[in-house]
Amino acid sequence: MSRITKTFERLAEEGKKALIPYITAGDPDKATTVPMMHALVEAGADVIELGVPFSDPMADGPTIQLACERSLKHGTSLRDVLGMVAEFRKTDKRTAVVLMGYLNPVEAMGYPEFVEQASAAGVDGVLVVDMPPEEARSVDSMFEEAGLDLIYLLAPTSTERRIKTIGEVGRGYVYYVSLRGVTGSAAIDVEDVERNLDHIRQHVKAPLCVGFGIQNAEAAARVSEVCDGVIVGSALVSRIADQADNPVQAIKDVTGLAGSMREAMDANAAAEA
Amino acid sequence: MSINTTEKQATDFNVEMPDADGHFGIFGGRFVSETLTAALDELQETYEKLRNDPDFQAEFDKELAHYVGRPSPLYFAERLTEECGGAKIYLKREDLNHTGAHKVNNTIGQALLAKFMGKKKVIAETGAGQHGVASATVAARFGLECKVFMGSTDVERQKLNVYRMKLLGAEVESVTCGTKTLKDAMNEAMRHWVTNVDDTFYIIGTAAGPHPYPMLVRDFQSIIGRETQRQCDEQIGRQPDAVVACVGGGSNAIGMFHPYIKYPEVEMYGVEAGGLGLEGDDHAAPLSKGKPGVLHGNRTYLMEDENGQIMGTHSVSAGLDYPGVGPEHSWLKDVGRAKYVAATDDEAIDAFHKLTRLEGIMPALESSHAIAYAMKLAATMDKDKVIVVNLSGRGDKDIHTIAELDGVTA
Numbered sequence: 001m002s003r004i005t006k007t008f009e010r011l012a013e014e015g016k017k018a019l020i021p022y023i024t025a026g027d028p029d030k031a032t033t034v035p036m037m038h039a040l041v042e043a044g045a046d047v048i049e050l051g052v053p054f055s056d057p058m059a060d061g062p063t064i065q066l067a068c069e070r071s072l073k074h075g076t077s078l079r080d081v082l083g084m085v086a087e088f089r090k091t092d093k094r095t096a097v098v099l100m101g102y103l104n105p106v107e108a109m110g111y112p113e114f115v116e117q118a119s120a121a122g123v124d125g126v127l128v129v130d131m132p133p134e135e136a137r138s139v140d141s142m143f144e145e146a147g148l149d150l151i152y153l154l155a156p157t158s159t160e161r162r163i164k165t166i167g168e169v170g171r172g173y174v175y176y177v178s179l180r181g182v183t184g185s186a187a188i189d190v191e192d193v194e195r196n197l198d199h200i201r202q203h204v205k206a207p208l209c210v211g212f213g214i215q216n217a218e219a220a221a222r223v224s225e226v227c228d229g230v231i232v233g234s235a236l237v238s239r240i241a242d243q244a245d246n247p248v249q250a251i252k253d254v255t256g257l258a259g260s261m262r263e264a265m266d267a268n269a270a271a272e273a
Numbered sequence: 274m275s276i277n278t279t280e281k282q283a284t285d286f287n288v289e290m291p292d293a294d295g296h297f298g299i300f301g302g303r304f305v306s307e308t309l310t311a312a313l314d315e316l317q318e319t320y321e322k323l324r325n326d327p328d329f330q331a332e333f334d335k336e337l338a339h340y341v342g343r344p345s346p347l348y349f350a351e352r353l354t355e356e357c358g359g360a361k362i363y364l365k366r367e368d369l370n371h372t373g374a375h376k377v378n379n380t381i382g383q384a385l386l387a388k389f390m391g392k393k394k395v396i397a398e399t400g401a402g403q404h405g406v407a408s409a410t411v412a413a414r415f416g417l418e419c420k421v422f423m424g425s426t427d428v429e430r431q432k433l434n435v436y437r438m439k440l441l442g443a444e445v446e447s448v449t450c451g452t453k454t455l456k457d458a459m460n461e462a463m464r465h466w467v468t469n470v471d472d473t474f475y476i477i478g479t480a481a482g483p484h485p486y487p488m489l490v491r492d493f494q495s496i497i498g499r500e501t502q503r504q505c506d507e508q509i510g511r512q513p514d515a516v517v518a519c520v521g522g523g524s525n526a527i528g529m530f531h532p533y534i535k536y537p538e539v540e541m542y543g544v545e546a547g548g549l550g551l552e553g554d555d556h557a558a559p560l561s562k563g564k565p566g567v568l569h570g571n572r573t574y575l576m577e578d579e580n581g582q583i584m585g586t587h588s589v590s591a592g593l594d595y596p597g598v599g600p601e602h603s604w605l606k607d608v609g610r611a612k613y614v615a616a617t618d619d620e621a622i623d624a625f626h627k628l629t630r631l632e633g634i635m636p637a638l639e640s641s642h643a644i645a646y647a648m649k650l651a652a653t654m655d656k657d658k659v660i661v662v663n664l665s666g667r668g669d670k671d672i673h674t675i676a677e678l679d680g681v682t683a
Contacts, residue, residue, distance in 0.1 A: 055451065055582040056568060058460050059306040059467070065450055077580040103304060103567040108581025130304045130567065134294060157311035157470070177308055181468040 002149050003124045004096045004172040007046050008207045008228060015273050017265055018173075018229030019044050019220070020209055021236055021258050022100065024051035024067035025084055026076030028244040034087045036251050041095050043255040044262030047173075049127070049231065052081050052101030059129045061184035063234040066241060078105040078114070082121040089122030098125035098151060098172070111139050115146035125149035125172040133169045140169065153177055154204075156196055167204040173229060174204050178212045184234030188213035194226040217257075221264035225272070232261060290601065295484020295571075298607060301600035303483040305570045309463070312470040317485045319390055324492065329385065336381045337496060340414065341371045343378075345497075347504035347661070352631040353648070360514065360654035362647055364634070364664045365501050367525065374637065374666030375497060375525040376407035380476055382493035384411040387474035394418040394473045398462040400427055400455035400521070401592035401639065402434025403666055404478030409443035417474075419443040422462040424454040427591045434670055452585040455595045459569055479522025480599035483570025487599050494528025501661055502532055509659060515540040515650065518663040519643040520560065520613065521593035523602045525665035530611060531601075540612070543602060544646040546588035547615030557586035559598050560606050560613035573600045589618040589674065590638035592666075616645035622678060624648060625668060637666035638674065 001009075011018055021040050025033050037048055053071035057064055078101075085097050099118065106114050106128065118126065126148050128136075133152060143150045149172030154163060156179065166174060176197065178188045188210075197208055210223050211231030220230045236254050243250035291297045303313060323329040337343040346366045354362045367375040380397075387395055395417050399405030405421040412419035421438055425447045428435055438445050451457035459482075466475045480490040498516075505512050516533060518526035520543040533539045548556030556562065559574040566575040568583060576584045576596040588594045605611035616624070621638055624645035629635045636644055640663070647662045654660070668675075 056456060056460055058463050058569070059308065061464070062450070069450075072582060075580075079580070104575070104577065104583070105581035107566045107572075108577060108579065129306050130570070132303065132305065132307060132310060135302055135304055153307035155308045155311070158307060159311060159314070162307075162310065180308065180470065182464045 002147065002172060004047060004098070004149055007096050008173065011046060016269050017224040017227070018046040018207070018209060019258065019262050019265060020047045020049055020229050020231040021045050022049040022051060022231060022233035023236060023240065023254070024053055024064065024071050025081040026053055026071030026074055027067040027237070027240055028070050028247055028250060030074055030076060030080060032247040032250065033084050036254060037088050038092065039251050039255045040258055041092060043259035045095065045258060047096040047098060047229070049098045049100045049233070050081065050085065052078055052099055052105055054102040054105060057102060059182055061182040061234065063184040063238050063241065067237045070244060078109055082117050082123070085123050086121040096124040097122065098127055099123055100127040101129065103128050103131045111142055115142050115148060118148055119146040123148060125151050127151040127175060129153070133165055151175060154200060156180060163200055164203045170204065170206050173207040173209045175231065176200065176208055176210045176227070178210050181212070183212060186213060187215060188219055188223060190222045190226060193223065197226055217260040217264035220261035221268040224265040224268060230261070230265065232258070290604065291484065291488055295488065297600050297604035299565070300573050300603040301484060301487055301571050303570060304567045304572065305483045308467045309483070312466065313483055313485070315390070316386070319386060320485050320489050323386065323389060333382055333385060336385070337378065341377050341381060342369065343496065344500045344504070345369050347501060347508060350632050353628060354651065356627065356631055357648050357651040359651040359656060360658035360660045361656070362651050363513070363659065363661045365497060365529065365661055367497060367663060367665045368634070368636065368640070368667035372407050372410050373669065374403040374407065375494060375528060376404045376478060377410065378496055378528065379478065379490050379493040379524060380404070380407040380411045382489070383474070383476040384415050384417065387417060388415055390474065392472055392474035394420070394469070395476050396420045396422065396462050396465055396473055397476045397478060398422045398455065398458040399478060400458070400594055401590065402427065402431040402438070402670065403592060405443070405445070406434050406437050406441070408476050408478070409438040409441035412443060413441050420446060420465070422446050422448055422458040422465070424452070424458045425449045426453040427455065430674065431591055431670060433673070455591070456583065479524040480527045480601060481522045481569060481571060481573065481597055487571065487601060490524050491527045491531055491601060494524050495531045497525065497528035497663060498530065498532035501529065505661070512536065512539055513659040513661040514654070515542060515660045516663070517542045517544060517643050517647040517650065517660060519544045519593060519639050519665060520598060520602060521546065521557065521595050521639065522597070523599035525663050527599055527601055529663045530605065534610060537610070541605070541610065542646060542650065543611055543613045544642045545613060545615045546590060546593035546642060547617040547620070548587040550617055551615055554584065555587040556615065557588045557594050557596065558615045559596060560602060561615050565603065568597050571600045573597050573603045574606070589621060590642070590671070592637070592639040593642065614646055616642040620645040622675070625675065634664070635668035636664055637668045638671045640665045
């Protein structure tokens with residue numbers, strides 16, 4: 001059983017929902033990423049989505065674009081990111097780590113080398129934004145054999161047929177994009193999300209996590225009522241942007257927000273129980 | 274040789290490319306986020322229905338004839354031929370189309386698709402501004418709202434086209450992220466599209482992007498090659514020995530090449546932007562110097578660093594300043610059907626002046642790359658051979674660039 005699946009099983013037993021923060025590796029500098037990951041775990045993160053910076057992040061809004069630019073200014077490569085995960089794993093064997101990014105850095109490294117090194121570094125899942133299941137067919141088994149969960153997105157516009165496909169091939173969890181747009185867009189509409197998730201659950205057995213548009217603790221708590229996990233990206237990354245010159249403060253601000261989300265989500269779950 | 278344009282001949286090359294999922298061999302495909310999938314499915318479904326619909330074809334042909342002004346002439350460049358002292362050079366005059374370039378063939382086709390799909394807004398990305406102008410033009414023609422994304426570097430070096438788009442009623446959005454050129458304009462257009470798919474049609478300007486774009490842009494541009502085949506039969510009584518076209522994203526080249534793929538006796542040369550020379554990194558020649566990767570929804574040759582990050586490119590012509598290329602070109606390169614070469618900035622500028630002085634035709638700097646290579650090629654061929662160069666656009670938009678290089682304040 002993968003570390004991701006174990007995490008969701010444990011949370012289900014505890015009656016809790018997963019908190020999944022996203023940060024871009026190497027933002028604002030390479031040395032800050034691993035300490036920030038540990039601090040996020042302290043603040044209550046169950047899974048960490050670690051962004052692999054890419055020069056052309058087509059599906060991301062300005063907040064993540066700028067994070068990629070800050071990171072690439074220091075030349076953060078996919079190999080560097082794998083090194084960060086290995087470093088993190090030295091002391092944390094429990095928190096699941098998912099690499100999130102675009103396909104070209106993986107293509108440049110080559111699939112066999114990537115899955116081998118990611119697995120060796122302690123990566124648990126991979127979410128490639130621009131690799132839908134149709135284009136993953138020839139490499140899917142490579143990821144599976146290396147023990148890497150290939151995580152897919154679903155959107156409000158996904159058709160019944162696609163929901164079924166992703167229900168069949170998706171592993172770890174499914175990332176539901178809560179609104180039409182790029183990352184960092186407008187605020188989330190929880191009722192709309194709930195309706196769509198009810199429908200998706202008919203075909204998808206994997207845990208459903210929701211991202212896009214979750215900006216504060218209150219929104220995280222409300223969204224957590226209707227899904228298995230809450231993904232927070234741009235709200236955290238904009239805290240890093242504000243303190244790009246002061247990484248120590250950036251870690252404090254990021255974990256402060258993540259911690260408040262954890263608290264609000266747990267209070268909500270306790271009240272419901 | 275005479276080509277029978279109605280009967281299919283035996284061939285090693287499958288002209289029914291791409292496959293159902295948009296693959297040209299290992300290239301092409303649809304590498305996009307789930308958020309775009311429904312919109313692309315809708316487009317593909319619509320296009321597959323209309324592609325062989327006689328009414329749609331008739332409407333397209335009517336627009337090409339009466340609005341664009343087709344057929345564009347095939348012109349024998351007698352003095353340029355004399356100057357080179359070899360093969361006869363003919364020019365396919367796409368510069369004489371309405372709006373001054375081949376781009377309008379495609380924008381008319383896509384605007385008709387938008388109309389059929391009931392979309393009231395169109396968006397486009399542009400580098401040199403030619404596709405932006407062609408999009409703004411058809412938007413005016415069909416009464417559609419139009420927004421054009423353009424890198425801020427290109428906004429600066431193509432001021433005249435920016436103003437043309439505004440006159441046509443389009444909104445020009447200057448893109449300041451990344452390298453501030455065509456690739457970033459395309460990223461931004463995609464982002465806008467994801468957010469507004471319900472009422473917005475994305476008119477992609479080149480034969481790249483996710484399936485079905487490379488296929489439909491090629492189909493609309495193939496009018497160039499089909500006309501050339503007919504005109505060669507009529508004017509020369511045979512087909513050319515070689516066709517030459519410049520390649521940025523590659524839409525004018527694929528339009529010329531595609532109808533010739535199944536006739537291997539016609540050599541095909543795609544000319545990339547060699548910039549300051551292929552030895553360094555200051556060029557835009559992914560087919561000559563890049564390697565396969567994934568960008569903007571398709572697998573194709575790219576200019577990238579060893580970590581898979583997309584590199585900035587350089588070319589004197591904004592329209593060729595793109596780190597990728599249409600996937601069908603990548604396939605044609607790998608199967609060896611087309612040859613891809615490069616012309617440097619200096620060679621292109623020299624060709625611009627030569628054609629202007631010898632023929633009274635001022636080519637776009639993009640097309641000047643094709644002219645530059647064709648001149649070299651002609652000199653190596655016998656006088657009874659024939660080369661057709663696709664003169665993809667006119668040079669008015671580049672006069673400021675040329676003047677600056679010459680130290681003239683125009």
